[in-house]
Amino acid sequence: xxxxxxxxxxxxxxxxxxxxxxxxxxxxxxxxxxxxxxxxxxxxxxxxxxxxxxxxxxxxxxxxxxxxxxxxxxxxxxxxxxxxxxxxxxxxxxxxxxxxxxxxxxxxxxx
Amino acid sequence: xxxxxxxxxxxxxxxxxxxxxxxxxxxxxxxxxxxxxxxxxxxxxxxxxxxxxxxxxxxxxxxxxxxxxxxxxxxxxxxxxxxxxxxxxxxxxxxxxxxxxxxxxxxxxxxxxxxx
Numbered sequence: 001x002x003x004x005x006x007x008x009x010x011x012x013x014x015x016x017x018x019x020x021x022x023x024x025x026x027x028x029x030x031x032x033x034x035x036x037x038x039x040x041x042x043x044x045x046x047x048x049x050x051x052x053x054x055x056x057x058x059x060x061x062x063x064x065x066x067x068x069x070x071x072x073x074x075x076x077x078x079x080x081x082x083x084x085x086x087x088x089x090x091x092x093x094x095x096x097x098x099x100x101x102x103x104x105x106x107x108x109x110x111x
Numbered sequence: 112x113x114x115x116x117x118x119x120x121x122x123x124x125x126x127x128x129x130x131x132x133x134x135x136x137x138x139x140x141x142x143x144x145x146x147x148x149x150x151x152x153x154x155x156x157x158x159x160x161x162x163x164x165x166x167x168x169x170x171x172x173x174x175x176x177x178x179x180x181x182x183x184x185x186x187x188x189x190x191x192x193x194x195x196x197x198x199x200x201x202x203x204x205x206x207x208x209x210x211x212x213x214x215x216x217x218x219x220x221x222x223x224x225x226x227x
Binding site for chain 1: 115117142143145152153154155157160202204206208215216217218219220221223
């Protein structure tokens with residue numbers, strides 16, 4: 001089993017829809033959880049950062065972490081065509097260790 | 112947010128030559144920088160972790176003599192692909208972590224390397 005599992009999609013939704021992106025993980029030592037957005041041929045851009053369990057909201061984006069289920073989610077409300085990108089979940093344990101990434105989910109928001 | 116500048120964004124080189132990619136943190140000091148490789152429609156594959164002033168730690172399967180990493184200052188790390196071959200063609204991305212101990216990493220724009 002991979003440390004981080006993420007459905008690669010592709011996921012196609014109409015403009016204005018609520019998008020739900022998810023990752024599961026196996027390492028219970030992970031404490032820091034991030035979502036990155038990557039446009040084609042660009043470097044990933046940090047969207048959301050969460051420590052431990054709980055919810056975090058930033059504009060149209062909400063990140064949820066459920067450590068008991070080893071499950072994290074990113075919700076995008078009122079999705080826009082400009083949200084079309086690949087979304088990567090990433091996580092790490094404490095200490096100066098590398099991030100562990102999911103495969104990324106390709107999202108297309110159709111106008 | 113923090114800015115990481117990666118240069119060049121695209122490079123085409125002949126087989127057998129070497130290519131250097133630079134990664135700079137512009138508004139913060141980066142104790143640690145990471146180098147990744149990404150194939151089309153794939154996730155990021157960590158190649159090595161670079162700490163300022165010390166030797167890089169390479170992931171299993173990554174040839175340290177082929178992918179030379181130098182992290183001579185708190186704002187600059189370089190990746191040199193030596194004796195490049197067509198199979199080295201890929202998208203290379205660096206990221207940097209703030210020395211104050213932030214956990215998230217900030218990424219460069221990536222370098223698309225094509226070896227012909």
